[in-house]
Amino acid sequence: MPTIIHARYTLREGVLVEDLAIVVDGDAIIDAGTLSELVARYPGAGRVGGDDYILVPAFTNAHDHGRAVGTLALGVPDNFLELWLGHLARLPSIPPYLAALYSGLQLLGSGVTAVAHSHNPGSWSALTDEIPQALRGYAEAGIRVAMHPPIVDQNHLVYAEREHFLDMLPPDLRRRASDANAVDFSADDYFALLDDLYDNFHDNERHRAHIQASPAGGQWCGDELIIRACEWARARRTRVQMHMLETRYQRIYARKTWGASFIRHLEDIGALGDWLTLAHVVWVEDEDIEVLAERGVGVAHNISSNLRLRSGVAPIAKMAAAGVPVGIGLDGQTLDDDQDFLREMRLAWTIGNQSGMAAADLDAETVLRMGTDVAADITFGADVPLGVLEVGGLADLALLDSEAIRRRWAPASYPPRELLSALLLRRSQREHVRHVMVGGDWVLRDGEHLNIDARDIEREIWERLTFEARSQPSRLEACLRKFYRSWNDGDLPMLRR
Ligand SMILES: [Zn+2]
Structure with a gap:
């Protein structure tokens, strides 16, 4: 009826x-x-x-990790991304089904009915089991999900100059760091997993779940892997989501590696298109905004996360004015640690309007669309009729x-x-x-x-959690800070903003 x-x-x-x-x-x-x-x-x-x-x-959360509980409450205080990431491996693990179920419930309470879930594996060897469990959790909550199983194949320790970094460490740390974070999951394993998930879960009729490719971040994935992910997704008319230019050090990494900007490099290898969404994009260079707009690349904007992890403020007013589809994502790191999508839009709007009379304007209507139809387009694809009444x-x-x-x-x-x-x-x-x-x-x-x-x-989640006492900021963290402090973008003439 x-x-x-x-x-x-x-x-x-x-x-x-x-x-x-x-x-x-x-x-x-x-x-x-x-x-x-x-x-x-x-x-x-x-x-x-x-x-x-x-x-x-309803709103679409264009980028998140479905952790159920914020990382701060799990014992990892906010810090620079490069220092913060090292602690994620030590988070107490919440079963993926419960994490997704609870994350879905939290989001529905915020008016969000679709989420892009960028999965952080509890262990790489368990990834094959974790993803179906997470899909089941979201399905039970009754929320749509664009699932992003991750893959990384390089630069686990630092973005570049690994040997130089290892040389900076005292011997005991060097030994531990040199074999830390190894990923025991090959590209072939990954694409076999994607095929399997796609065949079993990708729902092109009711759009309850989409399976998408996710090279986790530009600096963590070689060109070959990124290209293969794009080809995999395009052949199946699904999408790719990738972390990109979240911090200034990622921008410097691109210059050090290719003598070009990250976006220019992705353009050169044919990895830009309207089937791609990039999360964060804080440190995009002005001339590359046009390239993103021309190629129809989506941007998932995570203002709270960018503030909490001291990454900076993405130029979303400029991107939106240039025609880049920008959607809002919570990244599991909202200002009040409460997955409040409405407050996140408010923050994006308020900070998105930057100082100076020459700055582009960002009006409320545009931001409301960043949370509704545009967010849905860059998460499920523009052909899926979500986010509009x-x-x-x-x-x-x-x-x-x-x-x-x-x-x-x-x-x-x-x-x-x-x-x-x-x-x-x-x-x-x-x-x-x-x-x-x-x-x-x-x-x-x-x-x-x-x-x-x-x-x-x-209650069930908290009963299962066991915490290790958190150590003082680690010695490795101090070394990482010293290492990246020497990456000075002022030395690179084309990197001014
Ligand atoms: Zn993220």
Whole structure:
């Protein structure tokens, strides 16, 4: 039976409009119009919503790791990425099924119905088992997932000049560091795993799960591996996601290695296209923004993570103005450690508007689209109708508590219509998400998941966790800091911003 969903305001292409209701039947939106039109057209239809709500397309989290619990709470304080990464291997392990289930529940509570999951393997040898478990966790939560099994094949210890770095270490550390982080998983193993996952889980009809290739990051993967991943994905009409230019040291690495920017190098090897999404892209060079736009490369923007790991601020206003599709991702590192997608959009908007009258503007409408249709495009592909409340679109949506967001609007005629999107973006937070639908099914009503009590899952996770006492910042960390401190981008004339 069809359901009419209506609200005081409906978000369409980043703009809040009045009296736009939709009809959902099966897993799709089958009609749209004013409430009175739709009631006349579908006299037997159910009805959900009302004047107390704002109706929005559900959000897509364009880059995350599905860790369930933030790394800080697991004993790893925020730090520079290059120093922080070394501690990830020591995180207490949460079974992938539980981690994905709980991550999915957290995201649904934030109005997110689709997530890009970049998997951090508990161990490489277990990767083949971990991915199906994570897929099962997300499926049980009722959230869509673009799954990114990772692969790396180089530069595990430092991005370049490994021998020089090892020479800097005292002998005992040198011995340990030289064989640390070895990856026992070949490219052939990886593509066999991708084939298997693709055949068993890639869902081209209902789009509950997509399997995508993920060379984990430019500096950690050789050209051959990156090219093979792109070819694998293109042959199957799926996508590639890769960490890229997250820190200034990655940018310097590209210059040291090829005498060219990272983006220029990817262009040279034929690895740029509209099937690719790059996560972070903080240290992109101005002239390369045009290249990304021309090639249709997606960018997943992770503002909180970039701040917490001291990476910097990505020029998203400039990228968006140039036509680069930028979507928002949480990276499991939101400002308040709460996976609040609405606050993340607010932060991206606020910091994205940079100082100086010559700076590009970033308006609320653009940022709301970065969380909805654009995020969905760069995560599942533009041919999958997610992130829009249009006839023919998949029925993924959220109803937000309009009164809670409105709280101080007065008099009744205020605010002017053109400021509505800005007010929504300035004030909304995860507590305002009341009802969430995924593919025509309600999964959250009145802020509660219909089938699963997230508190039970949370308890189960904490009961299983065992912590090792954290050592003082390690000696290796101090050496890494000294090593990268000597990588000075001021010495490279083309690297100014
Ligand atoms: Zn990431």
